[in-house]
Amino acid sequence: MNKTVTVIGAGVAGLASGIRLLNAGYEVTIVERHHKVGGKMSQLEFDGYKFDLGPTIVMMPELYREIFELAGKNPDDYIPLERIDPMYSSYFDDGSTRYRATNDLVETVKMLDSFNDTDSEGFLKYLSDLYSRFNVAKDHFLQRSFRSKKEFYNPFIISQGLKLKTLNSADNLLRKYIKDDRMRQMIAFQTLYIGISPFKGPSLYTIIPMIEYVYGIWFIKGGMYSMAKGMATLFEEMGGTLRLNSEVERIVIEKGTAKGIEVDQQIHYSDFVMCNADFPYAMKHLVKEEKYKGKYTDKYIDEMDYSCSCFVMYFGMDKKYDEVIDIHNFVFSNDLDTNIDQIFTGDTIDDPSIYMYIPSKIDSSLAPEGKDGVYVLIPVSDLSTLKSKWTEETSQFYRGKAIDKISKLPGMENFESEIITEKQMTPKDFDNVFNAYNGATFGLRPTLTQSNHLRPQSTSPNCKNLYFTGSSTHPGAGVPIVLLSAKIGVNDLINDEQSKG
Numbered sequence: 001m002n003k004t005v006t007v008i009g010a011g012v013a014g015l016a017s018g019i020r021l022l023n024a025g026y027e028v029t030i031v032e033r034h035h036k037v038g039g040k041m042s043q044l045e046f047d048g049y050k051f052d053l054g055p056t057i058v059m060m061p062e063l064y065r066e067i068f069e070l071a072g073k074n075p076d077d078y079i080p081l082e083r084i085d086p087m088y089s090s091y092f093d094d095g096s097t098r099y100r101a102t103n104d105l106v107e108t109v110k111m112l113d114s115f116n117d118t119d120s121e122g123f124l125k126y127l128s129d130l131y132s133r134f135n136v137a138k139d140h141f142l143q144r145s146f147r148s149k150k151e152f153y154n155p156f157i158i159s160q161g162l163k164l165k166t167l168n169s170a171d172n173l174l175r176k177y178i179k180d181d182r183m184r185q186m187i188a189f190q191t192l193y194i195g196i197s198p199f200k201g202p203s204l205y206t207i208i209p210m211i212e213y214v215y216g217i218w219f220i221k222g223g224m225y226s227m228a229k230g231m232a233t234l235f236e237e238m239g240g241t242l243r244l245n246s247e248v249e250r251i252v253i254e255k256g257t258a259k260g261i262e263v264d265q266q267i268h269y270s271d272f273v274m275c276n277a278d279f280p281y282a283m284k285h286l287v288k289e290e291k292y293k294g295k296y297t298d299k300y301i302d303e304m305d306y307s308c309s310c311f312v313m314y315f316g317m318d319k320k321y322d323e324v325i326d327i328h329n330f331v332f333s334n335d336l337d338t339n340i341d342q343i344f345t346g347d348t349i350d351d352p353s354i355y356m357y358i359p360s361k362i363d364s365s366l367a368p369e370g371k372d373g374v375y376v377l378i379p380v381s382d383l384s385t386l387k388s389k390w391t392e393e394t395s396q397f398y399r400g401k402a403i404d405k406i407s408k409l410p411g412m413e414n415f416e417s418e419i420i421t422e423k424q425m426t427p428k429d430f431d432n433v434f435n436a437y438n439g440a441t442f443g444l445r446p447t448l449t450q451s452n453h454l455r456p457q458s459t460s461p462n463c464k465n466l467y468f469t470g471s472s473t474h475p476g477a478g479v480p481i482v483l484l485s486a487k488i489g490v491n492d493l494i495n496d497e498q499s500k501g
């Protein structure tokens with residue numbers, strides 16, 4: 001008889017784990033508390049508009065495709081992908097200065113040459129430096145676990161680790177290569193994609209813009225949610241069982257071995273448990289007995305560092321903004337250093353940067369005819385860093401700031417009066433709806449002391465047959481990266497079973 005696995009959570013990593021486990025011959029049930037699949041990659045649908053709830057930028061599409069290919073399917077049948085170029089617009093000086101980031105090297109060099117005579121060379125050196133580091137990370141760190149000290153602290157891995165040059169900050173590294181403040185800011189800002197400050201975060205994370213410039217960014221027809229829906233469809237086609245609206249209350253552990261889960265005070269037994277619920281939340285609330293938490297006691301969990309959060313507004317508009325705006329747009333604070341500082345000190349952000357995403361520009365299925373849906377995101381502090389409580393006034397305050405900034409962009413002067421309908425997700429909502437601990441949308445912050453072998457691994461160190469996957473585990477946050485965490489977790493589970501004979 002096939003061995004059984006219960007997966008807690010139908011986020012990206014839970015769905016990908018489910019598909020990989022079915023493919024390896026396990027019988028799999030995914031249990032999700034929300035009424036939709038996808039977790040942070042879910043969708044909001046209201047008044048004829050469809051909004052991606054969280055992720056919007058597709059990078060490393062080969063990892064998205066891999067999950068369908070491994071099951072012998074054609075990814076194009078589930079997630080039709082299209083490359084986006086120019087990739088995005090960046091606005092400075094209250095919208096009066098606009099740069100467009102493109103994969104066209106000729107155009108990029110032309111733009112950099114117009115800044116000064118050294119930045120083109122510096123930019124190419126930056127790309128080459130990060131490209132080399134990316135290859136090292138991909139081959140030796142991103143696709144494997146570190147389950148024992150020996151697996152990390154050995155001469156080969158340490159020599160590879162040194163090649164990653166993780167000790168300087170993203171900002172320091174960029175200063176070495178790029179003089180122009182704006183160009184540097186456009187690159188440095190992107191460490192916020194995984195919830196980390198460019199001033200404090202390891203320089204390795206400037207890998208993200210390198211991936212954009214070298215490999216491009218992509219759009220999935222129907223928006224990011226098509227990936228979640230596509231994975232759920234494939235999972236069910238392969239014979240998996242998906243239970244929505246079901247909150248797991250406890251991981252059942254008997255004599256040091258995970259035996260299943262408890263939902264509505266009923267125990268459901270399985271041979272293995274794969275937990276996609278956020279690791280710190282799960283350790284605190286689903287693993288009940290102290291002895292199975294190991295070093296992750298409630299106190300330890302509360303003392304860990306968390307990524308920043310996001311305040312997201314979803315606006316259904318009365319018109320289309322064809323003239324000026326791109327699909328992806330960044331509107332920078334006039335004082336980016338203070339803006340980033342305030343995100344990580346928990347102070348009120350006086351002049352926030354915003355990200356604006358309008359996929360209905362290229363996909364008419366996402367808004368009523370002749371109208372656009374506009375997603376606006378402000379990076380904000382996580383709830384453990386925030387110095388005051390997040391209240392309705394906080395939401396109103398940041399909504400006002402966002403609308404002020406948007407209204408200064410050409411063609412968007414009447415933005416507020418053109419809103420027909422709207423919803424929001426606050427850090428508290430990310431916590432309440434998806435159990436994202438501290439509302440930290442990218443999970444545990446990937447500091448040096450919370451990365452690689454020092455980040456929670458897929459295998460529970462204190463309990464047999466229990467595995468973890470998702471953004472707070474190694475290798476970290478972001479859709480492609482949690483897809484890798486699913487691959488690592490499932491491989492560990494299979495290897496453990498095979499080694500038992």
Ligand SMILES: Cc1cc2nc3c(=O)[nH]c(=O)nc-3n(C[C@H](O)[C@H](O)[C@H](O)COP(=O)(O)OP(=O)(O)OC[C@H]3O[C@@H](n4cnc5c(N)ncnc54)[C@H](O)[C@@H]3O)c2cc1C
Nearest residue numbers: 009011012013033039040054055056057248470471478479
């Ligand atoms: C606003 C925002 C923008 C982002 N932008 C991008 C982007 O552009 N590109 C990119 O690559 N990444 C982006 N990300 C990051 C990316 O979305 C995440 O890293 C990824 O989706 C996390 O997936 P996950 O499976 O780890 O976790 P989750 O999506 O959090 O999944 C965990 C699941 O477990 C469920 N769960 C929790 N507790 C229980 C329980 N007790 N019982 C049952 N179910 C439970 C939750 O409801 C959830 O569905 C963004 C994230 C956010 C929030």
